[in-house]
Amino acid sequence: MRTAMANRLTPYMFMAPAVVIMAIALLYPLGYMVWGSFRDWNPSQSIGEAEFVGLKNYITLWGDPNFHESLGVTLRFAFFVVSIEMVLGVGLALLLDRDIRGMSVLRTMFILPMMIAPVVVGLMWRYMYHPTIGTFNRFLESIGLPKVDWLGDHALTSIIIADIWQWTPFIFILSLAALQSLPRSALEAARIDGATGWQQIIHIKLPLMMPVLIVTGLLRLIDAFKVLEVILVMTNGGPGLSTEILALRISRTATEFRELGVAAAMSNYLLILLLLLTVAMFAFTRIQEARAARLRMAAEDD
Amino acid sequence: MPTIHLDKLIKRYGDVQVLHGIELEMADNEFTVLVGPSGCGKSTTLRMVAGLEDVSEGEIYVDGKPVSHLEPKDRDLAMVFQDYALYPHMNVAQNISFALRLAKRPKPEIDAKVREVADMVGLTEFLHRKPGALSGGQRQRVAMARALAKDSGIFLFDEPLSNLDAKLRGQMRAELAVMSQRVQKNMLYVTHDQIEAMTLADRIVVMHGGYIQQQGTPEELFKRPINKFVAGFLGSPPMNFLNGQIDERSGAIYVVGDGFEVELEGAKADAARQHSSKNIILGVRPSDLRFDADAPANKSLSLNVMVSEYVGAQSVLLCKCGSAEVMVELNSETPVALGQTLTFAVNPNGVHLFDQDNETAL
Numbered sequence: 001m002r003t004a005m006a007n008r009l010t011p012y013m014f015m016a017p018a019v020v021i022m023a024i025a026l027l028y029p030l031g032y033m034v035w036g037s038f039r040d041w042n043p044s045q046s047i048g049e050a051e052f053v054g055l056k057n058y059i060t061l062w063g064d065p066n067f068h069e070s071l072g073v074t075l076r077f078a079f080f081v082v083s084i085e086m087v088l089g090v091g092l093a094l095l096l097d098r099d100i101r102g103m104s105v106l107r108t109m110f111i112l113p114m115m116i117a118p119v120v121v122g123l124m125w126r127y128m129y130h131p132t133i134g135t136f137n138r139f140l141e142s143i144g145l146p147k148v149d150w151l152g153d154h155a156l157t158s159i160i161i162a163d164i165w166q167w168t169p170f171i172f173i174l175s176l177a178a179l180q181s182l183p184r185s186a187l188e189a190a191r192i193d194g195a196t197g198w199q200q201i202i203h204i205k206l207p208l209m210m211p212v213l214i215v216t217g218l219l220r221l222i223d224a225f226k227v228l229e230v231i232l233v234m235t236n237g238g239p240g241l242s243t244e245i246l247a248l249r250i251s252r253t254a255t256e257f258r259e260l261g262v263a264a265a266m267s268n269y270l271l272i273l274l275l276l277l278t279v280a281m282f283a284f285t286r287i288q289e290a291r292a293a294r295l296r297m298a299a300e301d302d
Numbered sequence: 303m304p305t306i307h308l309d310k311l312i313k314r315y316g317d318v319q320v321l322h323g324i325e326l327e328m329a330d331n332e333f334t335v336l337v338g339p340s341g342c343g344k345s346t347t348l349r350m351v352a353g354l355e356d357v358s359e360g361e362i363y364v365d366g367k368p369v370s371h372l373e374p375k376d377r378d379l380a381m382v383f384q385d386y387a388l389y390p391h392m393n394v395a396q397n398i399s400f401a402l403r404l405a406k407r408p409k410p411e412i413d414a415k416v417r418e419v420a421d422m423v424g425l426t427e428f429l430h431r432k433p434g435a436l437s438g439g440q441r442q443r444v445a446m447a448r449a450l451a452k453d454s455g456i457f458l459f460d461e462p463l464s465n466l467d468a469k470l471r472g473q474m475r476a477e478l479a480v481m482s483q484r485v486q487k488n489m490l491y492v493t494h495d496q497i498e499a500m501t502l503a504d505r506i507v508v509m510h511g512g513y514i515q516q517q518g519t520p521e522e523l524f525k526r527p528i529n530k531f532v533a534g535f536l537g538s539p540p541m542n543f544l545n546g547q548i549d550e551r552s553g554a555i556y557v558v559g560d561g562f563e564v565e566l567e568g569a570k571a572d573a574a575r576q577h578s579s580k581n582i583i584l585g586v587r588p589s590d591l592r593f594d595a596d597a598p599a600n601k602s603l604s605l606n607v608m609v610s611e612y613v614g615a616q617s618v619l620l621c622k623c624g625s626a627e628v629m630v631e632l633n634s635e636t637p638v639a640l641g642q643t644l645t646f647a648v649n650p651n652g653v654h655l656f657d658q659d660n661e662t663a664l
Contacts, residue, residue: 185387188354193401193452194375203400207391292434 037264043254050261057265067266069241070249077156077245078224081163086217088164089171090209094201096172097179107176111169118166122233125162126151129234155235155243162230167223171216178212179205211288218281222274246270304365304378304455304488305329306351312359313346320346322512323360328505333482333489337499338509338535345460347509348492352458353377364456379456380449384464386441388433394420394444395429401452419447422481439470446478450485459491463498475501496536500524508532530661533585533654539618542591542628544584545658548574556600557584557655561624565600567650573664574655581658588618590652591630597647605630606643619644 032047037057041050061067096106113121128135129150137147150158182205190204206213228247231237237244237252244252246266254263306328313321321343328334336344349355351362353374362370369377380401388397395416396403402412420426423443433441442462449457462478463471479502482489493499499506500520507517508531516523516532527533533541546559555571557564564584566574574582591603605621605628617634620627621644630646632638655664 183385183387183390185383185385186389188352188374189381189383189387189448190389190400191354191374192352192379192381193448194404195400196375199404203404204389210391 033264033267036261037268039261041261043258043260057261061262061265061269066241070244070246073156073243074225074245077160078221080160081224082217082220084164085168085171085220088168090175090213092172093175093179094205097176110172113166114169118229119233121162121166122230126234129158151235152239155239159231159234159243162234163227167220171220174212174216175209178209182208214284215281218277222277225270225274306456306488306490307363309363310360311347311350311357311362313350313355314358320512324514326507326514328488328490331486331488333491333502333504334507335491335493335499335503336507336509337493337496340494342509343512344492344509348458348460348490351490352379352381378454379458380452380454381458381460382445382449382462384461386445388441388444390433393430393432394425397433397444398447398451415451419450422450423447438466439474442466442474455488457487457489459489461493464495478502497538500536508535527654528663530583530585530656537587539588539629541585541587544623544626546582546584548577548580548582550575550578557582559584559624560626562603563600564648566653570653570655577664582664583656583658585654585656586648587652588629588631590649591646592649593632593636593644594647595645597645602645602647603628604643604645607638607640610638610640
């Protein structure tokens, strides 16, 4: 009797340390943040000393035009970045899905930008965008075109370009993997059925890649909402609030404005947004699996 | 319908040559089956005709016109793949009509065609299902229907039945035979299954090691194989081979080997007479060995039973003849004990002789 009990508890005992670490490392900070978001909290105070203000932080943010502006910048940034990266990444994958000599070297080169630390990427692009000594303006000058105020008037476009440079490879790699796992014979059948290269892409390759593309897009979207370092280094949110994405605003609210409670509330808004996206992603996978299972059942009935 | 002519077709992958000058002529409305063990180059040949593999050397002529530089879509052909190669995201009707839609045919014509071929292969009630919701046999039918809908002059089949279970395979084989009678097209069919080859083909082409071994009607190949490979490949259970020597004694010609002496008759004896005391291989199909306890010793084999496989009305016995193994068929009602020695009469017309050095028929 006693041994049976011990046997049943064994797995939980083995898992206990992991659970404890999870609780401390994951749930405690998260709870701390949620708890803090209900307080008027200055970094010089401990959380216990801070005044409890209920939903005040959330309500203030809801009506704060600067927060709206920041959210707008984030949404615009995420939308453009992800859509352009998807088109470029998938396009590149379709182009390079063939046996060329030196293909593996080429592929490794393509993913290099992804491997560089974001701060370095930010610094690199800041120098290239520099109004007088930057690569781009010197080039424009040398061919007789007017200079562009990259990190001024066109700051949002400029950070979008930098992000596209860094993260297109991610989509390229996943799309290439998806392409190479497509059923060869279905593509051969399409060639025999009379499909041109374009028709193969539109009617066969893209529809079959779609599940992978949707998940890839969602992953990129989640990342795009959280991007911080590159923009911090390049523009620090400026000029004005034109590139102040949410993550940056959160960090400034906490450090410059010394309003930890508001920063926590903002983080929670972002968390809810990302949670919705993640749930959408899981829901999509679940629906796919359920559909596949249902079809299999139907096939076995016949 | 077009004729196909393969002219000294050669295929190389890097330094490895896998086809060594395939020379083949296919007439109108002919059902040609390429058959051989895996790696013999039969699928490569088919894929070259389809345009899915490049031609290294030689040329493919369809109706006298060279086509090896053309894309698959410009070759007027339809193909059925081993794994069906259906488009998983399209339903049955869309799969069948894909080629017609790409060709921008008018919608009423497409609908009519889809209904016609779906009816022909018995898929009418599944038109709105996706391939994932179909059984193996149904998928095979969709692949067939898709090929039929194209109305091409040439039909290519790449081992279309080998993914089906044995019972379904037999059924689909029969349907395929009926279909080929109905549509009257030039068909090129690849299989490793000699039964498919024998039952479907107007003409069988046996391939081995990148060479055509022999081509002809199923009967020609079965009755007059030109070498040991063809003889052993066609027929089930396979032909038995016994090493021996031609021996002439007082006017009669014998094949003498370990544990047997068989007298040859008629044309066989005449053919063998020129090869006196030559080392040869004696080939006899199980169907040419008849259980007969009273058969004279010089017209029979004495076989020691090692294994008996019961397969219904007939049993297949694996026996020893000297040091060689011999398979025979026997009515299952005949009582047989393992280790027993039985006498089997050799059908004098069913004897095949092959040269031991180059394995060609004498």
